[in-house]
Amino acid sequence: MKAQEYPQPVLELIAALKRMPGVGSRGAERLALWFLQQGRAEARQLAASLVTAADSVATCPECGFFSNAGETCTACADAGRDSRLLCVVEQPTDVLPIERSGSFRGLYHCLGGKISPLDGVMPEDLAVDKLLQRVADRPGCEVILAVGSDVEGEATALYLAEQLTSLDCRVSRIAQGMPAGAGLGHADAVTLMRAIEGRRNL
Amino acid sequence: MKAQEYPQPVLELIAALKRMPGVGSRGAERLALWFLQQGRAEARQLAASLVTAADSVATCPECGFFSNAGETCTACADAGRDSRLLCVVEQPTDVLPIERSGSFRGLYHCLGGKISPLDGVMPEDLAVDKLLQRVADRPGCEVILAVGSDVEGEATALYLAEQLTSLDCRVSRIAQGMPAGAGLGHADAVTLMRAIEGRRNL
Numbered sequence: 282m283k284a285q286e287y288p289q290p291v292l293e294l295i296a297a298l299k300r301m302p303g304v305g306s307r308g309a310e311r312l313a314l315w316f317l318q319q320g321r322a323e324a325r326q327l328a329a330s331l332v333t334a335a336d337s338v339a340t341c342p343e344c345g346f347f348s349n350a351g352e353t354c355t356a357c358a359d360a361g362r363d364s365r366l367l368c369v370v371e372q373p374t375d376v377l378p379i380e381r382s383g384s385f386r387g388l389y390h391c392l393g394g395k396i397s398p399l400d401g402v403m404p405e406d407l408a409v410d411k412l413l414q415r416v417a418d419r420p421g422c423e424v425i426l427a428v429g430s431d432v433e434g435e436a437t438a439l440y441l442a443e444q445l446t447s448l449d450c451r452v453s454r455i456a457q458g459m460p461a462g463a464g465l466g467h468a469d470a471v472t473l474m475r476a477i478e479g480r481r482n483l
Numbered sequence: 484m485k486a487q488e489y490p491q492p493v494l495e496l497i498a499a500l501k502r503m504p505g506v507g508s509r510g511a512e513r514l515a516l517w518f519l520q521q522g523r524a525e526a527r528q529l530a531a532s533l534v535t536a537a538d539s540v541a542t543c544p545e546c547g548f549f550s551n552a553g554e555t556c557t558a559c560a561d562a563g564r565d566s567r568l569l570c571v572v573e574q575p576t577d578v579l580p581i582e583r584s585g586s587f588r589g590l591y592h593c594l595g596g597k598i599s600p601l602d603g604v605m606p607e608d609l610a611v612d613k614l615l616q617r618v619a620d621r622p623g624c625e626v627i628l629a630v631g632s633d634v635e636g637e638a639t640a641l642y643l644a645e646q647l648t649s650l651d652c653r654v655s656r657i658a659q660g661m662p663a664g665a666g667l668g669h670a671d672a673v674t675l676m677r678a679i680e681g682r683r684n685l
Contacts, residue, residue: 282564283563284582288540288550291540293535294533297529297533298532300525312503314576320537321538327500327502330496331518331526332526334495334518334526335526346487347519349492354487354490361485362484377487
């Protein structure tokens with residue numbers, strides 16, 4: 282007697298779903314069974330969305346955010362934005378959180394990562410040349426360094442600030458301090474130190 | 484100025500992923516971005532698995548478990564199984580947990596649900612006729628009712644037991660009592676009541 286198992290296509294679907302981040306064996310099995318019980322339309326729809334996204338989504342040649350293939354992204358194409366304000370982020374996925382905060386109306390620049398020699402990521406692996414070129418094209422612009430506040434982010438910000446000194450631009454770094462709505466009791470020592478160092482007169 | 488958003492195919496992929504059970508807005512966005520950053524192969528592979536599973540997986544005409552289209556499932560096709568032992572479950576997804584327990588070597592019968600008048604599920608919506616026919620084909624067989632121990636499961640078990648009285652078969656119900664490894668302090672009153680009622684001599 283052989284133990285009952287799912288048919289091969291189900292096992293393959295489970296394996297494919299399990300490769301997604303945050304989806305374990307049980308979760309992948311539950312998702313696969315859900316698709317089977319929903320009927321063909323649901324599975325076909327996700328399959329079509331996956332293929333369409335994989336085929337038609339590209340990287341904006343200007344800023345590195347997502348765009349439709351062969352086009353710049355909607356921000357770079359938007360004449361209503363302040364093109365003399367460049368916000369430098371690590372990843373394309375960092376753009377929408379800033380956008381949703383409603384506090385920025387300039388253009389973005391996605392580096393594609395942060396300097397991290399231990400992970401083999403050096404400045405030449407990032408979109409630094411393109412940034413310098415975009416800044417040179419906009420004399421007197423402001424460059425906001427919105428990279429992360431971890432060690433690699435700090436190193437990246439310092440490196441970029443150094444590279445930008447010879448250009449006609451103002452360089453700023455987003456503030457570090459207490460996150461909104463947090464009690465002092467939950468803040469770590471480094472956050473508190475930076476919040477005190479960065480204090481502002483009222 | 485328009486707020487920067489993802490290209491339309493990305494938004495559609497997020498919407499499709501979000502329909503999966505247990506995946507919220509943030510989770511769907513994270514998964515979609517992961518697919519975009521993995522490149523086309525990963526998205527295409529999941530898409531292919533989804534389409535293959537949707538097209539080639541069917542329901543076993545004998546027991547209602549998953550099977551390859553046009554075939555019976557591996558258990559029904561397995562001559563090494565005890566065909567005079569039928570385990571009745573609510574859903575096809577209940578089969579593998581029993582199978583993995585290693586404690587059953589007969590055939591299964593998936594009802595497709597449980598009697599629940601409030602949800603509009605009546606006995607005629609379940610694979611009861613097929614069960615009666617399978618039992619009639621196996622005089623002297625044993626039918627193990629492995630439906631759930633909730634109210635609807637109990638009602639379904641009682642209904643099936645009644646339907647089966649006129650047939651030449653033995654009907655049993657899986658035991659109810661303390662789950663393995665649980666302390667008495669965590670058991671609810673109904674579980675304890677059933678565990679005491681179902682006590683066995685040592």
